[in-house]
């Protein structure tokens with residue numbers, strides 16, 4: 485059985501996967517094994533470290549952001565003795581900065597890393613086989629296909645979710661968050677002049693920026709819920725490893741191709 489590749493373009497890793505799959509065919513004929521198992525190195529260390537750090541920052545930002553928008557009940561005593569909102573906001577801003585710096589690093593790695601480090605940043609709209617793969621995955625996730633397609637990098641449908649439900653909202657969250665933060669730094673601060681004021685003026689005031697900043701949180705939470713469900717489901721039911729791939733970088737293939 486050949487390893488059918490469905491990623492955006494044929495990279496060295498894909499070629500390697502094919503070669504190994506062919507090698508396995510030979511072994512399989514000899515052993516008459518029911519399952520195919522091939523390993524391909526996909527995600528390099530900077531991408532994996534970014535993923536888990538980014539995930540941790542998103543969790544912290546959602547929890548603290550939720551309480552900034554819907555503050556906890558008043559606590560007895562002097563506000564300065566408790567300083568609860570102060571700590572919540574401090575953690576939010578610190579995690580926000582962490583998210584921004586990590587994202588800058590992730591952009592640099594998109595240029596310096598392998599083919600799979602760039603998949604997050606674009607969708608190959610112009611490729612017919614890409615949409616064929618998207619449709620195949622829609623059928624697989626809606627339980628109307630018995631076998632899933634194999635992907636060395638992200639699966640075709642996941643790329644749509646990652647792009648529209650994570651990448652774009654997270655960029656908006658960073659721009660709007662930094663703009664709101666710049667309000668406290670003063671009108672003449674470089675962050676206010678360079679980003680905050682133009683960004684807030686574009687929205688006609690900071691009220692809408694607060695509202696949309698908050699709204700992006702719910703888009704990202706929706707993405708994370710589906711993302712984790714799919715990652716766990718694919719790890720168990722899909723024809724390739726998932727969560728372990730984001731830990732070790734290696735993709736293992738098994739079972740039948742859809």
Ligand code: HEM
Nearest residue numbers: 531539542543604637638639646650708712715726727730
């Ligand atoms: C706040 C939480 C999370 C966010 C925002 C998030 C976001 C992302 C993003 C943006 C990618 C694409 C990586 C890239 O191309 O650079 C990705 C991939 C991935 N994530 Fe997460 N993630 C989160 C949590 C998790 C968790 C908890 C798991 C495991 C259960 C997980 C499993 C994976 C896997 C397996 C991939 C690779 C999928 C593939 O190979 O096609 N993620 N995630």
Ligand code: HEM
Nearest residue numbers: 545546549550552553580657658661662664665694698701
């Ligand atoms: C995905 C990432 C983020 C999420 C989910 C998130 C979530 C939230 C939420 C829900 C609020 C409350 C909105 C309101 O009702 O006013 C908020 C406020 C805020 N966030 Fe974020 N945020 C994120 C990233 C950032 C970043 C990167 C920064 C930049 C440092 C930032 C800075 C702020 C500021 C300054 C406020 C207003 C605080 C206040 O008015 O007391 N956020 N955030």
